[in-house]
Every structure is written in C-alpha cells, then in structure tokens.
Amino acid sequence: MTDNAYVARVENLEVKFVSRESTTKAVNGVSFTLKEGEVLSIIGESGSGKSVSMRALMRLLPSKAKIGGEVEVNGKDVLKMSGRELTRMRGKEVSMIFQEPMTALDPVYTVGDQIAETVMRHEGVSKEEGLKRALELLEFVRVPSAERRLKAYPFELSGGLRQRAMIAMALSCRPSLLLADEPTTALDATVQIQVLILLRKLQKEMGMGVIFVTHDLGVAAQIADKVAVMYAGRIVEMGPVRDLLRNPLHPYTQGMLASTVHGQDRNTDIEAIPGSPPDMRNEIRGCAFAPRCKHATELCRTTEPPETSPGEGRAVRCHLVSGMTGAEQDAPAYA
Amino acid sequence: MLNYILRRVAYAIPISLGVTIFCFALVYLAPGDPLTRLLPDDATAETIALIKAAYGFDKPIPIQYLNWLGRALTGDLGQSIQTNRAVADEVLIALGNTIIISTAAVILAFTLAFVMGTVAAYYNGGVADRVATSVSVLGVSIPNYWFGIVLIIIFAVNLRWLPATGMGPGGSEGFSIWEWSSVKFAILPVLTMAMVPIGIIMRSTRSAVSEVLSQDFVQTLRAKGMGEAAVLRHAVRNALPGVLAVMGLQFGYLMGGSILIETIFTWPGTGSLLNQAILNRDIPVLQGTILVLALIFVMTNLAVDILQTAVDPRIKRG
Ligand SMILES: Nc1ncnc2c1ncn2[C@@H]1O[C@H](COP(=O)(O)OP(=O)(O)O)[C@@H](O)[C@H]1O
Ligand code: SF4
Ligand SMILES: [Mg+2]
Numbered sequence: 001m002t003d004n005a006y007v008a009r010v011e012n013l014e015v016k017f018v019s020r021e022s023t024t025k026a027v028n029g030v031s032f033t034l035k036e037g038e039v040l041s042i043i044g045e046s047g048s049g050k051s052v053s054m055r056a057l058m059r060l061l062p063s064k065a066k067i068g069g070e071v072e073v074n075g076k077d078v079l080k081m082s083g084r085e086l087t088r089m090r091g092k093e094v095s096m097i098f099q100e101p102m103t104a105l106d107p108v109y110t111v112g113d114q115i116a117e118t119v120m121r122h123e124g125v126s127k128e129e130g131l132k133r134a135l136e137l138l139e140f141v142r143v144p145s146a147e148r149r150l151k152a153y154p155f156e157l158s159g160g161l162r163q164r165a166m167i168a169m170a171l172s173c174r175p176s177l178l179l180a181d182e183p184t185t186a187l188d189a190t191v192q193i194q195v196l197i198l199l200r201k202l203q204k205e206m207g208m209g210v211i212f213v214t215h216d217l218g219v220a221a222q223i224a225d226k227v228a229v230m231y232a233g234r235i236v237e238m239g240p241v242r243d244l245l246r247n248p249l250h251p252y253t254q255g256m257l258a259s260t261v262h263g264q265d266r267n268t269d270i271e272a273i274p275g276s277p278p279d280m281r282n283e284i285r286g287c288a289f290a291p292r293c294k295h296a297t298e299l300c301r302t303t304e305p306p307e308t309s310p311g312e313g314r315a316v317r318c319h320l321v322s323g324m325t326g327a328e329q330d331a332p333a334y335a
Numbered sequence: 336m337l338n339y340i341l342r343r344v345a346y347a348i349p350i351s352l353g354v355t356i357f358c359f360a361l362v363y364l365a366p367g368d369p370l371t372r373l374l375p376d377d378a379t380a381e382t383i384a385l386i387k388a389a390y391g392f393d394k395p396i397p398i399q400y401l402n403w404l405g406r407a408l409t410g411d412l413g414q415s416i417q418t419n420r421a422v423a424d425e426v427l428i429a430l431g432n433t434i435i436i437s438t439a440a441v442i443l444a445f446t447l448a449f450v451m452g453t454v455a456a457y458y459n460g461g462v463a464d465r466v467a468t469s470v471s472v473l474g475v476s477i478p479n480y481w482f483g484i485v486l487i488i489i490f491a492v493n494l495r496w497l498p499a500t501g502m503g504p505g506g507s508e509g510f511s512i513w514e515w516s517s518v519k520f521a522i523l524p525v526l527t528m529a530m531v532p533i534g535i536i537m538r539s540t541r542s543a544v545s546e547v548l549s550q551d552f553v554q555t556l557r558a559k560g561m562g563e564a565a566v567l568r569h570a571v572r573n574a575l576p577g578v579l580a581v582m583g584l585q586f587g588y589l590m591g592g593s594i595l596i597e598t599i600f601t602w603p604g605t606g607s608l609l610n611q612a613i614l615n616r617d618i619p620v621l622q623g624t625i626l627v628l629a630l631i632f633v634m635t636n637l638a639v640d641i642l643q644t645a646v647d648p649r650i651k652r653g
Contacts, residue, residue, distance in 0.1 A: 058558060060554060060557055060558055087557075087560045087561070087562055088560065089560070090557065090558055090559060090560035091558065091559035091560030091561075092560060095558070095559065096555075096558040098551065098554075098555065100551060103550060103551035103552060104551050104552055104554075104555045105552055105555065106552045106555075106556070106569055106573065107552070107573065107648075107649060108572055108573050108646075108647060108648055108649070109569070109572070110648075117559075117561070117565075118559045118560070118561075121559070121560055121561060121565075122560060153648045153649070155649060166555075169559065170559075
C-alpha cells in the first residue's frame with residue numbers, strides 16, 4: 001500500500017432505517033478518511049450514529065437500513081460487494097470489537113473454539129491448527145494462563161479477559177482496519193485503562209488503522225491521532241487530536257470538553273450541555289444543534305451550516321466559524 | 336458432570352417410589368371392590384375370606400404394598416382378571432406395539448418440527464415463517480382424534496390407499512417394520528400421533544431460535560466473516576437445550592401411547608390396553624400398565640435432564 005492510500009474512505013455516508021411507521025435518519029452525510037496505522041476516534045452522545053456508521057463500514061446492518069454515499073475499505077467499494085466478498089472481507093481485512101464482551105461472544109462455545117473458527121474460516125487451516133493459533137493469540141493479548149482460558153466458556157471469564165479474548169479474535173487474521181465500538185465502556189475503570197493501553201500497543205505493533213468509538217473525550221485523547229465529533233448523524237467537527245482538544249471550534253465540542261474537565265465519572269454521558277439530541281425520525285432544518293446552542297441565530301435555525309476548514313486537517317460545521325475570515329479562525333469571537 | 340448425573344438419578348428414586356405407591360393405591364382408589372368381579376353374586380362369607388387370603392387382601396395395607404412391590408421388582412405384576420394371563424406379558428406386548436408407532440411419530444415430528452421451526456425463525460415474517468406458524472397453530476388446536484378420523488375418511492375410505500385399523504393380518508407377532516404390508520397399517524396412526532408434537536415443538540423451536548438470532552453474538556459471527564450456514568449452526572446449538580426440554584416432555588407423552596388414537600385405529604398398544612382395563616375394571620392390568628408408563632416417563636425426564644446438561648455448558652455442574 002502506498003503512503004497516500006486509505007485503509008478507509010467514507011464519502012457522504014447516509015443511513016436510513018425505513019419501517020412502515022417511521023424513517024430514522026441515523027447518519028446524514030458523514031465523510032472521513034483513515035490512513036494505514038492511523039487512529040481515528042469518533043465521539044458523540046449516545047444515539048448520534050456512531051455505531052451505525054461503524055456497521056455501515058462492514059455492511060453489518062439489517063436489510064431495512066438503506067445505505068447511501070461511498071464506503072471504501074482498502075480501495076474496494078464496500079457498498080458494491082457481493083455477499084461472498086463481504087464475508088471474505090469481514091474478520092480478515094476489517095474486524096470489529098464491541099461494547100459488551102459478555103453478549104458479543106457465543107455463550108455455548110469455548111473462547112478457543114470461537115477464535116479458532118475465525119482463523120479456520122479465513123485461512124482454511126485445520127481445527128487443530130486453528131486452536132494452536134488461538135492459544136498464540138490469547139498470549140499475544142496478554143491473557144494469563146492462556147492454555148486454561150482457551151477451554152473456558154465466556155461466562156467463566158471476567159469482563160476484562162472476555163474483552164481481551166474478543167480482541168484476540170478480531171486480530172486473528174491481522175486486519176488492516178479495526179473498528180472498536182466503545183470497547184472499554186462496559187469495563188471497570190482500571191480494566192478499562194489496561195485494555196486501552198493494550199489496544200494502543202497492539203495497534204502500533206501491527207500498524208493497523210483503528211476507528212475507536214467512544215463517548216469519552218479522555219479516552220479519545222489517550223488513543224487517537226485524530227478525532228471526529230458526531231452530533232445527530234453528522235460529523236460537526238474533526239481534526240488532529242491535540243488541535244481539537246486545545247482549541248475546539250464547534251459549540252458542541254466546547255460544551256463536551258467543559259463537561260469532561262469538570263465531570264468526575266467518565267462513564268456517564270455528557271450532561272453539562274442542557275437539552276437532549278433531536279429525534280432522528282423528524283426532519284431537521286438548519287443546524288441540528290441549534291436548540292441547545294447558546295450562540296444560535298436565525299440563520300442557524302433555517303440553514304444547515306456548510307463544512308469549512310479552519311486549519312490544517314480540520315473541519316467544522318458551524319455558521320459562527322464559516323462566517324469568519326481565515327485570520328480570525330484561531331480565536332473565534334464567541335469563545 | 337458425573338456428580339450431577341448421580342444426583343439426578345438419586346432424585347428419580349423417591350419419585351419412582353411415589354409412582355409405585357400411587358399405582359398400588361389404585362386398587363383402593365378405584366370405585367367398587369376389585370374382588371366383586373371374581374366372585375359369584377351368591378358367594379358365602381367363607382369363600383370371600385378364602386379368596387381375600389389367596390390374593391393377600393387380608394393383610395395390613397403397608398404389608399400388602401411391600402409384597403406387591405417385591406413381586407413387581409421381580410417382574411411379576413400379577414394376573415389379569417379378564418384374561419388370566421400375566422400382566423407383565425400383556426403390558427410388554429402392548430408396549431412393543433406402542434413403541435412402533437410412537438418411535439416413528441417421534442422421529443417424524445421431531446425432525447420436521449425442528450427443521451421447520453428453525454427455517455421459520457430464520458425467515459422471520461417471511462412466507463416460510465407464515466406457513467410453519469399456521470401448521471403449528473393447527474397442530475396444537477385441532478383435536479388429534481378428529482384429525483385421525485379425517486385421515487381415515489380420506490386415505491382409507493375415499494382413496495382406499497391405506498388400511499383404517501389394526502396391525503395387519505399377522506397382528507402383533509406378524510408385524511415387520513421392513514414390510515409394506517405391515518407398515519401401511521402404521522402410517523395413519525403415526526401421522527395422527529405426530530400432529531400435536533409437531534405443532535408444539537415447531538412453535539418452541541421457532542421462538543428459541545429466533546430469540547438466539549436476535550442476540551448480540553450473532554452480529555459478532557457476521558462481523559468475523561462467518562457465512563449464514565455457520566450463523567444458523569450457532570443459533571441451533573444455542574437453542575438446543577431449551578428445545579430438548581420440550582422434546583423430552585413430548586417424547587414422554589408419545590411413549591405412553593394414546594388411548595384415543597389407539598382406540599380409533601384399534602392399535603393394540605398400551606393405550607388400548609388401558610382402555611380395556613378400565614372398561615373391564617381389570618385393576619392388575621391397570622396397575623401394571625400405569626406403573627410401567629409412569630416409570631418410562633420418569634426415566635425419560637431423567638435422560639433429558641442429563642442430555643440438557645451435556646449440551647449446555649452454562650448449567651452449573653458439580
Ligand atoms: N436497527 C435499527 N433500527 C432502527 N433504528 C436504529 C437501528 N440501529 C440504530 N438505530 C437508530 O439510529 C440512531 C443512531 O444509533 P447508534 O449509531 O447506535 O448511536 P450511537 O452513537 O449511540 O452508537 C439512533 O437514533 C438509533 O435509534
Ligand atoms: S451553526 Fe449555529 S446553532 Fe449550530 S452550532 Fe454553530 S452557532 Fe450553534
Ligand atoms: Mg453505540
């Protein structure tokens with residue numbers, strides 16, 4: 001892969017859930033790119049479309065989900081793939097780890113069997129060889145007494161070990177892209193940090209691209225190269241992690257940062273911003289954040305803010321920012 | 336695991352003893368005196384006493400029970416009042432006949448219901464699901480004897496493809512599952528017997544598999560690139576313990592035979608035997624048949640419990 005080739009490229013992604021009663025517009029025009037070895041963190045409140053975007057990357061959505069836009073993984077158009085091509089890609093080129101390691105693993109198969117199954121599927125090896133690889137993988141993700149854990153059922157492991165087993169399974173075929181959907185949210189604080197450090201280490205060792213979903217800015221700060229902030233199915237702000245945290249431009253990002261600094265418990269949702277996100281079943285006019293934004297103007301309520309780039313690698317969707325000239329962008333008037 | 340099995344077996348012992356006590360007590364629970372049939376109407380008091388002593392009815396009830404149990408354990412279930420033959424022989428022959436049709440019904444019902452239930456769950460809301468659900472509602476709600484009569488009218492009376500009743504010319508001894516001349520007699524009773532369990536097992540398989548398919552780990556399977564066949568394999572494997580419990584219960588019912596079905600088809604199984612025993616107030620036969628059937632039921636449940644533990648790692652072993 002050349003330097004400017006993307007592991008993932010998403011252009012104007014839209015996902016709608018259509019049922020007889022209602023249409024939920026979960027993702028509305030999300031675009032981003034991810035290079036080899038890069039870590040992108042997507043943050044946002046619950047319901048902002050983070051999980052749906054991740055699943056769209058692997059086309060892991062139910063048939064009532066209508067996907068639009070472009071999704072490329074390793075240069076291949078995911079939305080045009082056949083069922084066979086999809087199963088060949090999933091678990092091999094792209095892997096996913098989930099929030100709840102207890103329910104994400106099959107309760108009646110041993111951990112070893114479940115890891116071996118993945119290796120057998122993609123590399124056509126025997127069961128014996130698969131189990132051997134599973135053992136190596138468990139050791140690779142620092143599971144103590146791996147030999148014994150190989151034969152354990154998920155319910156016999158602690159949350160942290162289960163998540164490690166999940167990671168081992170996801171990494172079993174050396175994917176170039178790992179999608180981690182809040183992989184530490186369900187874990188205790190200390191375990192959370194261990195798993196985070198492990199993930200970062202493995203990511204560096206393997207040089208894979210990672211999209212790390214979280215609703216915790218602190219977690220994002222530790223692991224990410226760049227951050228995308230999602231609100232109501234849109235990326236409202238994106239940029240390199242340092243820049244974005246030091247100098248947030250979107251009022252939503254600012255509010256979130258303020259609440260993370262003062263908030264004690266990282267596991268709770270952001271509460272410092274008053275109000276709640278819009279119901280995605282309704283048509284949204286103007287800026288989706290306007291009802292909660294203290295800077296909202298008439299323009300915000302009628303016209304959706306366009307994406308502007310206020311600096312190297314940065315993008316913001318806010319009338320306040322787009323209304324300014326380049327020179328003033330680093331010190332917005334409202335801040 | 337072994338521990339668990341031993342404990343389950345230990346639990347089954349008091350249950351079986353309870354069953355024997357109930358069967359023994361039948362003599363006293365049944366209306367009328369079991370001796371009246373044996374005795375002429377003008378029997379003298381001495382004759383009655385003599386017969387009572389001969390049958391052991393003069394002893395205290397606990398002693399009678401222990402004597403009866405001792406004989407039952409050696410395979411002596413007494414004599415039929417009606418035919419004077421050994422009850423054990425009659426029950427054994429009837430049981431063999433019942434097992435012929437109930438085994439066939441079990442195989443037919445379990446495979447069909449399991450496959451259809453799984454397919455219905457997989458194509459949730461699709462055509463296959465609607466067909467399967469309708470079949471299962473019909474299976475559960477139509478009385479099976481009525482279904483049996485309809486089958487007789489269609490296939491025996493109108494089409495004349497299959498015989499309506501009996502086990503064929505050779506009767507019980509001449510029956511061979513390898514010969515069409517015998518087998519054709521079993522087809523309608525088997526279909527009739529299979530109807531209810533098909534409905535029940537299909538319904539529970541459908542709900543168990545569809546519950547599993549909605550769980551998070553199914554998405555993990557797809558996320559790691561498993562094909563739909565593998566997804567279904569995992570789903571079935573997860574649904575199995577619950578389905579086995581339902582199957583076990585149905586297995587127990589089917590092995591007991593059915594008075595109604597065997598009577599309609601005059602199939603000489605345990606159901607027919609019970610029916611005659613009731614009509615003739617043949618208490619020893621009634622006792623012996625119920626004892627054997629109840630013990631089979633207890634043993635089936637035991638086997639299902641153990642099987643369930645074997646297939647479900649989550650059940651605590653110890
Ligand atoms: N299978 C589905 N059917 C209908 N709506 C869904 C489905 N999955 C997610 N949604 C909706 O899509 C929106 C985004 O959900 P999600 O991506 O899970 O949010 P989060 O950012 O918390 O991960 C929510 O409004 C949710 O209700
Ligand atoms: S566009 Fe207007 S309402 Fe939306 S975030 Fe910017 S200032 Fe607030
Ligand atoms: Mg989510």
